[in-house]
Amino acid sequence: MKGRVVLIGPGRLGQAIARLLCDAGYDLRALISRDPVRAVAAARFAGCRNAASADLSRVAEGELILLALPDDQLGAMAATLRRDGHLRPGATLIHFSGLHPAAILLGKEGPPLRALSLHPLQTFADSVMGVRNLPGTTFAVEGTPDVIPLGEALVADLGGRSLVLSAEQKPLYHAAACVASNYMVTLVDTACQIFSACGFGQEEAFHYLTPLLRGTGRNLAALGPKLALTGPIARGDVRTVGKHLRAIAHLPGGVDQIYRILGIKTVELALKKGTLDAEAAEEILRLLESDGES
Ligand SMILES: NC(=O)c1ccc[n+]([C@@H]2O[C@H](COP(=O)([O-])OP(=O)(O)OC[C@H]3O[C@@H](n4cnc5c(N)ncnc54)[C@H](OP(=O)(O)O)[C@@H]3O)[C@@H](O)[C@H]2O)c1
Known part of the structure; x- marks a missing residue:
């Protein structure tokens, strides 16, 4: 024993x-x-x-x-x-x-x-x-x-x-854990809220999103954040971002701010990845940092 x-x-x-x-x-x-x-x-x-x-x-x-x-x-x-x-x-x-x-x-x-x-x-x-x-x-x-x-x-x-x-390292370490786990869960819930606004229940939306979440998780684990990043910001699709902003503008609960703040962080990551050029990055940032008019 x-x-x-x-x-x-x-x-x-x-x-x-x-x-x-x-x-x-x-x-x-x-x-x-x-x-x-x-x-x-x-x-x-x-x-x-x-x-x-x-x-x-x-x-x-x-x-x-x-x-x-x-x-x-x-x-x-x-x-x-x-x-x-x-x-x-x-x-x-x-x-x-x-x-x-x-x-x-x-x-x-x-x-x-x-x-x-x-x-x-x-x-x-x-x-x-x-x-x-x-x-x-x-x-x-x-x-x-x-x-x-x-x-x-x-x-x-x-x-x-x-x-x-060390004891001194723990608050930063724990904040990282909180973002990686708890905020990821909240973010998925926010994605369900946006999805359901086009005519689905939250649970149905989650059901449709689940394979995407699994694929993203697998890509992240295998490739790391930089290589796992895909989507309109990584591609430099400026107009897509503008249309998203118009579509979500009316949603309650700070959805618009969440989209903008994470979009700005995504521009940083896409620039590091090297798939977003500086000109498109500037245009996307202008949209994301605008006061709602896109
Ligand atoms: N859950 C996670 O994902 C996770 C991850 C990493 C670390 N932790 C850490 O693990 C620890 C426990 O978290 P948990 O999520 O397992 O919590 P939990 O499910 O809420 O369980 C805590 C247990 O503590 C007892 N308890 C609650 N209030 C009490 C009180 N006032 N006095 C005495 N006993 C009380 C309760 O047992 P009885 O009612 O049966 O007495 C309760 O089941 C925390 O320090 C947390 O930070 C949790």
Whole structure:
């Protein structure tokens, strides 16, 4: 058996991590939820039925204490565990936030502890998809130098790859993750909104867009952003951009601004790619930066 683990917060990420650690041979002593029924369901999912608990004192059984909680709850939960004497000396507290430093878990009071943050650069829309998507995922590993090897070992056992970051690097790193994942989802939703304006439901629009999304994702993964870029801006089709702007001008929710701002970034990328000449780029930028008249 590998280390003794206690996990608090069996949500989307927590359940997936619990399952993968059990599969990797860790001793999951307790899987703690505020709701005993949820704890049982989560422990069943993880494959460690006996681990289900709603009792925070079970934290004393673990040497690796995983806090898979909303970011805003991490400091308060760690403080509660330290205050109530649930942590054994030498225990390592671990959280999964991409933004906060590991040190958020440490305080001045309580036993000597170690702290680590492990952030999977992956999206857990639910725990089943999380288990499926996690192998091969990059994890940002951050903490004091003495805990980094432990973080790297845990990441390897989860099937991931470690990227050691400093606490100072995390806000920028996490903003990048947010744009790549969350904003991409919002952007697809915006595409559905535009599509549906020509007479389809949002879900129908998404259905028609899905093969395009898959193709774009495959091209991106294989070729990188520069070579994956296609479309009117990459080709220098100035009039097409003008017609798009006229078509979307009446749509609510800032669609017009989103199109313009991303269009301007797309001009930069197309110039780097070398398929857009300077003259067409200037004309497109004039349209995109105009105040609505195109
Ligand atoms: N989801 C992702 O895509 C993703 C990706 C990378 C990193 N992360 C990180 O993973 C961590 C967990 O995120 P998540 O998406 O898995 O969250 P989540 O699905 O909302 O799960 C969080 C769990 O924490 C418990 N919880 C919520 N509020 C609490 C409170 N006030 N006190 C105690 N427990 C509370 C809940 O479990 P009970 O109700 O059962 O107690 C809940 O299921 C976060 O630090 C997040 O930044 C998430």
